[in-house]
Amino acid sequence: MSPTNGQWYPPEWPDRIRALTSGELTAVAPRRAATVLLLRDTESGTRVHMLRRRASMAFAGGAYAYPGGSVDPRDERPVGWAGPSLPEWAARLGTDEAAAQAIVCAAVRETFEEAGVLLAGSSADTVVEDTTGEDWEADRAALVTRDLSFADFLARRGLLLRSDLLGGWARWITPEFEPRRYDTWFFVAALPQGQRTRNASTEADRTVWIRPEDAAAGYDRGELLMMPPTISTLRELQSYGSAAEALAAAGERDLAPVLARAELRDGKIVLSWPGHDEFTQHVSPGTGSSGGAVG
Numbered sequence: 001m002s003p004t005n006g007q008w009y010p011p012e013w014p015d016r017i018r019a020l021t022s023g024e025l026t027a028v029a030p031r032r033a034a035t036v037l038l039l040r041d042t043e044s045g046t047r048v049h050m051l052r053r054r055a056s057m058a059f060a061g062g063a064y065a066y067p068g069g070s071v072d073p074r075d076e077r078p079v080g081w082a083g084p085s086l087p088e089w090a091a092r093l094g095t096d097e098a099a100a101q102a103i104v105c106a107a108v109r110e111t112f113e114e115a116g117v118l119l120a121g122s123s124a125d126t127v128v129e130d131t132t133g134e135d136w137e138a139d140r141a142a143l144v145t146r147d148l149s150f151a152d153f154l155a156r157r158g159l160l161l162r163s164d165l166l167g168g169w170a171r172w173i174t175p176e177f178e179p180r181r182y183d184t185w186f187f188v189a190a191l192p193q194g195q196r197t198r199n200a201s202t203e204a205d206r207t208v209w210i211r212p213e214d215a216a217a218g219y220d221r222g223e224l225l226m227m228p229p230t231i232s233t234l235r236e237l238q239s240y241g242s243a244a245e246a247l248a249a250a251g252e253r254d255l256a257p258v259l260a261r262a263e264l265r266d267g268k269i270v271l272s273w274p275g276h277d278e279f280t281q282h283v284s285p286g287t288g289s290s291g292g293a294v295g
Contacts, residue, residue: 005219005220005221005222006218006219006220006221006222006223006224006225006226006231007219007225007226007227007228007231007279008063008225008226008227008228009281013177013271013283014269014283016177016178016179017177017262017269017271017283018269018283019177020176020177020262021262021263021264021269025177027176027177027181028179028180028181029181030173030174030181030182030183031070031071031181031182031183032070032071032099032102032103032106032182032183032184032185033068033069033070033071033106033182033183033184033185034068034069034071034103034104034106034107034110034184034185034186034187035065035066035067035068035069035107035110035184035185035186035187036066036067036068036107036108036110036111036166036186036187036188036189037049037066037169037186037187037188037189037233037237037246038066038067038111038115038117038189038190038191038197039188039189039190039191039237039243039246039247040190040191040209040243041190041242041243042209044211045211045213045241046211046212046237046240046241046242046243046246047209047210047211047212048066048209048210048211048212048215048234048237049066049067049115049191049197049207049208049209050064050065050066050207050208050210050215051064051065051066051067051114051115051206051207051208052064052065052205052206052207052208053065053205062225063225063226063227063230064215064224064225064226064230065226065227065230066186066230067110067111067113067114067115067117068106068107068110068111068114068184069106069110069113069114070106070182071102071103071105071106072102072106072109072146072149072150073102074146074149074150074151075101075102075103075105075106075109075150075151076098076099076101076102076105077149077150077151078151079101079105079150079151079154079155079160079161080154080155080158080159080160080161081101081160081161081163082121082123082124082160082161082162082163082164083124083161083162083163083164083165083166084163084164086100086101089101089104089163092168092255093168093171093185093255094171094255094256103185104161104163104166105150105151105161107166107185107187108120108150108161108162108163108166109143109150111189112131112140112143113140113143113144115197115198115207116131116132116136116140116195116196116197116198117131117191117192117195117196117197118131118159118192118195119161119162119165119166119189119192120154120159120160120161120162121159121160121162122158122159122160123160124160124162127162127165127192127193127194127195128159128192128195129192129193129194129195130194130195131195132196132198139153139157165189165190165192166187166188166189167187167188167189167246167247167249167250167251167253168185168186168187168250168251168253168255169186169187169188169233169236169250169253169255170185170186170229170232170233170236170253170255170258171183171184171185171186171255171256171257171258172184172186172228172229172257172258172259173257173258173259175259175260175262175271176259176260176262177262183257184229185255186229186233187250188237188243188246188247188250189247190243190244190247191243197209212234212235212237212238213238215234216231216234216235216238219231219234228260228273228276228279229258232276232279258273258274258275258276259273259274260272260273260279261273261274268282268283269282269283270282270283271283
């Protein structure tokens with residue numbers, strides 16, 4: 001039987017898990033990626049910006065997620081920088097300095113590409129207030145098609161990347177049996193004053209500003225499809241009463257990577273995410289379905 005909640009569980013997973021556990025499948029190396037939990041305070045509570053991936057997408061089609069994507073190799077190019085230094089970010093993210101810059105740049109770039117929100121300013125204490133208009137849209141489209149690098153985009157506009165507006169929140173690595181794998185760093189950020197989001201992503205058919213508790217409730221009812229990292233971070237956000245509180249807490253967050261395990265127990269395949277028992281799945285040999293979530 002399938003999970004009764006909204007846990008994303010592709011039908012091909014059991015066969016791929018069995019192939020991995022039997023040694024017939026070799027795991028591919030994960031690509032570095034970044035995603036941003038963009039927060040906005042309202043009278044009814046803090047809301048997070050989410051998008052629904054088109055059902056036609058090869059990875060996580062139909063699932064709700066945050067703006068984000070893979071690191072572009074050009075994200076390692078020098079950029080105007082404000083906020084914590086690269087050595088500080090490298091220590092925080094558990095990488096070298098070049099990788100740290102690329103990951104932070106990817107987080108800011110993807111948020112602009114997919115939501116139209118830019119965490120950058122003309123100085124270390126300013127943020128652009130308006131990213132609408134034909135000239136901004138032309139630049140955003142050129143970033144999406146990779147006709148323009150993020151470094152050149154910032155330099156041409158005389159902007160500094162505001163890394164201090166981001167807080168590292170979590171790190172999840174796609175399971176080894178997935179054909180598309182990502183080593184993803186999750187960040188939190190507040191929507192800058194004067195800016196607004198829009199559905200700028202060709203990968204999404206819907207965007208929403210939603211309270212984390214409402215999104216989690218929709219997942220629990222089986223109405224909103226999500227991957228484990230998404231619902232996990234939503235549940236964590238519920239502990240904070242404002243975007244500022246979440247950002248303040250980010251510095252103490254554990255960024256040790258979470259990687260799913262698939263193993264044989266008593267003749268059944270058990271899929272688990274260490275430290276996140278609610279996502280555990282039991283797969284009976286010879287079947288293509290799961291035994292439901294254990295939480």
